[in-house]
Amino acid sequence: MDGENPFENVGADPDGARAQSDGGATVPASGERNVDYDYYDEDDGFIEGPESDQEMPLADHIEEMIKRLGVVILSMALVSVLVLPFAVDLINFIWYSILGSVQSSVTSPRAYQPLALVLARLKVATLAGFVIALPVFVYETYLFMRPGLYKHERRYYLAAVPTSLVLAFIGVAFAFYLVLPFIFSYFVNYSEQAAEVAFGLSETFGLMLLLMGFFAAVFQIPLLIMLAVMMGLTTRQWLADRRLYFWGGFLGVALLFSPDPTGLAPFIVAITMVTLFEATLLLLRWTQR
Template structure:
């Protein structure tokens, strides 16, 4: 057999590897893995032998700064973390201040309690000086009534102190606009409460006792108990002081964006039913006259506030 190629061409010798090509090949260490170990460079990283799993857990909690935004909501500028025991201690001290004001007002009211009882008694009854005299059915009834009538003065003195102490307690957690609304609401609330007590004394109580006297004078001898009568007077007066806060609550809710005048007007029937239920719940009168008067007052305050808001163009 001939050693010459069949096609007559010379057999090509095998090419020898080029030195420049060998130099371009990657090093074996580069193919097998990274040149440096992150775990060796950063000992605080956890690894599973193949790669980095995650950062080492730091058990120390971190709190945002007072002016830092959390979830897109800016925190109040004076808000800061406090232990629960400090909050409780501050609250107790502020309540003690309020009780001190109330006790002082009640003590002062005891000096003129008897005159106040006589003045109220002969002004809420329609017959004036010819009103039926009060009757005592308990040895301590007169003293308890004096304390109750004096407590009204104590409440009137303690109410501004209570509102102000509440503001100081909540001030660090309030935003600037909330502080503005609260400070504006404090004197308004006091004035509305005083108007509610005056409204009860001048209009509601005379109508109520005129009704009681009318349906009872032809069927029985009238003998009003001093203690029970003043229980009704004080309860009704205090409840109307709260009822007169309705315009303030509505205005604050609309100013803070909680609701709108249009929505309140659309749901007015629900509010009327709620007002009637609250009146019968907190006004202890089985004849139904006192709850009706209170419910009508609440509805008039509600509708009057909506009318004023519509008149000024608030929707």
């Protein structure tokens, strides 16, 4: 070998780059490997892995899940307590804003129970707490699942937190400005032909708050679908192929959780849910996801 060391260039790369095999894929080593990545894909390059692949005992999972749920409930209770002193003002604002668009002379709410006003104050404070608790719930589920999420999945989840709050406010506004005035207008026009209409505080205000809270939750549908598709839990085609099952489920949920003496609210809720579902699928198709 003319005095040359036969082992001098073992492992050297004539182009100045090493190559190693990782799961059947060739990993170009242009510098140190980033510790945030788990493996190399020939098409996508370095792919980041979850923070931890260690499995926790079931008891630890349940304990952490209860703690996360406790944070959500505590956040909801705290916001409700903060809103409670302003509850009467919110009751008057909601009452006269919705019914004022229906009747030329809005009658004051009738309290047919001794605790009607107290319960109404608690309900409106709880609604405020529920709306704020929705993004808190998304964030707590993110913290619960974070050790097993890839880096890009963590970004998707964090982006969903403010989006959840925005969608909740849109849902409340949709019910406040469109759905509730339409329902009460239909009810008044139908009933005025045979009787004088008077609104009880408990039943009427309970329906208002229930629908506003329900629409705050319903408007999370696009977020949940987008999050599931971007994280690889499902595909647009899988959802599209089973749309009739989802439509039936939406109708069942609307009939179950939308008590309304006119019978109109459940169908409006179901139509809204189907529209949000189909609009999200259309958006996914447009973005080719």
